[in-house]
Amino acid sequence: MHVSLRCLVKPLLHGYFRSSCSWRVRIAFALKGIDYDQVPVNLIKDGGQQLTDQYKELNPMQQVPAVTIDGVTLSQSLAIIQYIEETRPGPALLPADPQKRAKVRMICDLIASGIQPLQNLYVLQKIGEDKVSWAQHFIIRGFVALESLLKETAGKYCVGDEISMADICLAPQVYNAERFKVDVDQFPTIKRLNQTLLALEAFSTSHPSCQPDTPADLRA
Amino acid sequence: MHVSLRCLVKPLLHGYFRSSCSWRVRIAFALKGIDYDQVPVNLIKDGGQQLTDQYKELNPMQQVPAVTIDGVTLSQSLAIIQYIEETRPGPALLPADPQKRAKVRMICDLIASGIQPLQNLYVLQKIGEDKVSWAQHFIIRGFVALESLLKETAGKYCVGDEISMADICLAPQVYNAERFKVDVDQFPTIKRLNQTLLALEAFSTSHPSCQPDTPADLRA
Secondary structure (H helix, E strand, O other): OOOOHHHHOOOEEEEOOOOHHHHHHHHHHHHHOOOOEEEEOOOOHHHOHHHOHHHHHHOOOOOOOEEEEOOEEEEOHHHHHHHHHHHOOOOOOOOOOHHHHHHHHHHHHHHHHHOHHHHOHHHHHHHHHHHHHHHHHHHHHHHHHHHHHHHHHEOOOOOEOOOOHHHHHHHHHHHHHHHOOOOHHHOHHHHHHHHHHHOOHHHHOOOHHHOOOOOHHHOO | OOOOHHHHOOOEEEEOOOOHHHHHHHHHHHHHOOOOEEEEOOOOHHHOHHHOHHHHHHOOOOOOOEEEEOOEEEEOHHHHHHHHHHHOOOOOOOOOOHHHHHHHHHHHHHHHHHOHHHHOHHHHHHHHHHHHHHHHHHHHHHHHHHHHHHHHHEOOOOOEOOOOHHHHHHHHHHHHHHHOOOOHHHOHHHHHHHHHHHOOHHHHOOOHHHOOOOOHHHOO
C-alpha cells in the first residue's frame, strides 16, 4: 500500500509572527485547512536569526518565510502559496477565469513587488533614521494605486465575491501600513476589505497577535 | 461564425525599451510567437510619460509595462506573462511538475520582489546621489542568493533544461546589473545562463538595444 508522505509529515513553516510574508503563508494554510508546524525565526534577536548559516541553507535570501513541504524547502511566499494551491485540495485561492486570475495576480504583485519590498526590514535597516517616512512614502504611493484598482475589481473580496491570493496579500500589507502609522481611512475600499477579511477565522487564527512566537506584550 | 477577438486585435504593449519588466513581457511574446504592437512610454522625457493622467488610467502604479489584451489592460509583468501562458498556445513558460513550477516561481519572485523593486527608477530617484551604490548593494545581495539557488536548479536553463519564466526574469535583471556596473563574473552560473539566453532569438529580438524607442546612440 502506498501512503503519501503528505499524510505523514506536516509542512514546517520557518517564519516570524510579525513578518507580513509569513502571515500570507499562514493564511493560505488556514484557508486550505492544512495543519502545519512552526519554527520561529526571530528577525531581531541575536542580530537576526535569519542571518545564520543554518537558516541560509533554507533560504539563501536570508528572509522569512521558508516552508519545508513534500521533501523540499521553498521560499518566496507567493511561490509557496501557489505550490500549496496546485498540490492541495480545498477552497481555490485563484479564480478559474483567466482574466480574473490575472486581476488577482496584478493585485498580489502590486503588493509583493511594488510595496512590501520597499518597507522590508533589511531595506529599512539600510535607510536608517528616516525609515518611518520612507516606509510611509512607499506604502501610501502603493495604496493610492491599489485603491484605484480595487474600486474596479472588488466585490465582497478583492476580486469579486470569492476569496483569493489577493486577499491573502492585502490584510498583511494593511497590518504593515498600520505599524508605520499610515492613515488607512484615506483608502475606503482597502479599509472595508481589510475589515471583512479580519473577521474571518483563517485571518484571525493566523494573525501576528496570536502566534507561538508573539511576545506577551503584543498578544491579543 | 464566431471569430475570436484574439485573432483580430493584436496585444498592445505600453513599455520602455530599457525597462527590465517591459523586456520580460517582450520575451514572453517572442517565445510564444505572438505578434504585438508597442506604444513607447518614455520614463525620462517630459518628466516621465508614465506620470500622465492618460497613462495612470492604464496602470495606476504609473510604471511600465501595461498590456492591452483581449479587451482588458493588465499591469505587473509576471501577472501579464502568466495570463499569456494561460490563454495562448505555444511553448510552456512553466514546467508541468508542481515542484519544478515552485522553483521557477521562487526564482521569478526572488528577482521580481527581492531585487528589481529596489533598483527601480522611482526608488533611485528618491535615493538621489547615492543611487549607484544603493542599486549595486541590492543587486549583489540578490545575486549571491540567486547564484546559490541556481547552482541547485539549473540545467541548460534556470530550472532544468526547459526554458521558463525564470529565464524570462533572469536576462533582464543581468542587463540591469551591467547597467549599474556590477561585476557579473562573480556569479558564474548567472553569467553562463545569461549567455545561453542572449543567444536565443526570442531574447535578441526583444533586447533593449533594438526596440522601436531605442535611441540611436544605444542601438545595437
